[in-house]
Amino acid sequence: MLIEALIPSLRETIAGWRDEGARVAFVPTMGNLHEGHLSLVREARRRIGSEGRVVASIFVNPLQFGANEDLDAYPHTPEEDVAALEAEGVDLLFRPEEAELYPNGRESQSIVEAPAALTNILCGASRPGHFRGVTTVVAKLFNIVQPDLALFGEKDYQQLAVLRRMVADLNMPIEIIGVSTVREADGLAMSSRNGYLSEDERHIASGLQRSLRELAARIEAGERDYEELLEDGRAMLELVGFEVDYLELRRADDLAEAGSDDHALILLAAAFLGRARLIDNLLITI
Numbered sequence: 001m002l003i004e005a006l007i008p009s010l011r012e013t014i015a016g017w018r019d020e021g022a023r024v025a026f027v028p029t030m031g032n033l034h035e036g037h038l039s040l041v042r043e044a045r046r047r048i049g050s051e052g053r054v055v056a057s058i059f060v061n062p063l064q065f066g067a068n069e070d071l072d073a074y075p076h077t078p079e080e081d082v083a084a085l086e087a088e089g090v091d092l093l094f095r096p097e098e099a100e101l102y103p104n105g106r107e108s109q110s111i112v113e114a115p116a117a118l119t120n121i122l123c124g125a126s127r128p129g130h131f132r133g134v135t136t137v138v139a140k141l142f143n144i145v146q147p148d149l150a151l152f153g154e155k156d157y158q159q160l161a162v163l164r165r166m167v168a169d170l171n172m173p174i175e176i177i178g179v180s181t182v183r184e185a186d187g188l189a190m191s192s193r194n195g196y197l198s199e200d201e202r203h204i205a206s207g208l209q210r211s212l213r214e215l216a217a218r219i220e221a222g223e224r225d226y227e228e229l230l231e232d233g234r235a236m237l238e239l240v241g242f243e244v245d246y247l248e249l250r251r252a253d254d255l256a257e258a259g260s261d262d263h264a265l266i267l268l269a270a271a272f273l274g275r276a277r278l279i280d281n282l283l284i285t286i
């Protein structure tokens with residue numbers, strides 16, 4: 001596996017592959033890789049084939065962290081990450097320093113912003129500016145790598161929706177692929193932030209997905225008073241020890257409020273357990 005930290009040498013390598021006719025699949029990450037990330041890499045290889053090239057990136061993007069968030073504490077496991085990507089047959093890892101991506105400083109970077117209707121709700125409501133940071137860095141990475149396809153986890157469902165919208169609105173010739181969430185045996189969605197959980201919190205954590213399943217079962221059984229249902233869901237989560245940030249039912253395609261005529265729905269939740277902010281979601285078709 002090649003490891004590049006600088007944009008010009010990365011471009012040169014990828015241009016060489018393109019001259020040979022290879023297509024490129026791209027998996028952007030912030031490192032501290034777990035099975036969820038590795039499933040993106042495997043899906044990238046499956047789709048691009050043995051003739052294609054798989055590029056991954058690791059960059060803990062300061063632009064997408066708020067002032068009171070966990071940027072400084074964000075877990076770094078560079079050696080394990082390199083070994084895991086190498087074992088999966090990744091062709092190239094792009095691992096830039098902050099100055100390579102933001103040479104004029106974070107504050108004076110041109111930004112890319114998706115519509116507020118998608119970015120100011122759910123995680124965007126409690127993390128102002130978060131999605132602007134994500135779209136800005138992903139647009140830069142797309143311009144640097146120029147992949148044919150890029151893969152993102154469905155655990156960050158809103159991020160996936162925001163990035164699909166950015167690519168469509170800005171006519172980026174990149175296919176965005178969402179990959180199913182990888183879960184621990186008890187249903188907890190894999191996340192770098194699970195490492196913040198104490199042993200007791202870890203036991204409670206799987207209750208997030210369990211609660212979403214219970215609520216989904218009620219919707220599938222015909223319940224349509226969504227406000228009452230969500231109130232019950234929030235109470236259920238608080239009761240087992242979560243501090244609920246949001247629990248919402250939305251339309252699966254554009255994340256607008258779900259109405260009684262909608263059939264493709266998604267339950268989305270964010271909740272704190274101690275210092276860990278966990279997110280999860282569940283698609284429902286009725």
Ligand code: PAF
Pocket residue numbers: 028029030059061064134137138156159
């Ligand atoms: O999902 C993530 O890890 C990050 O938001 C991403 C897409 C790599 C951008 O920094």
